[in-house]
Amino acid sequence: MNLTEQVEQALETIRPYLIADGGDVAIEEITAENVVKLRLLGNCGSCKMSFMTMKAGIEQAILKAVPQITAVEAINLAEPV
16 A cells, blocks of 8 residues: 555544544645645635644644655645634
């Protein structure tokens, strides 16, 4: 299983919660330094809590499941208020 598939599998564990709130997430790219760049979709792109969702939920799920990943970034993350 390649890195993208592993990250996608990790995202599947939290995707139902994102979808329940009207959002989702998509892998934009995984850099040569093993940084995952994500695009927050639907409500996740504009929600004021998306910063917390990103850090506490999405990032932790990926880092726990795929130890080779060095960082997780959202390319369209709403700034924390």
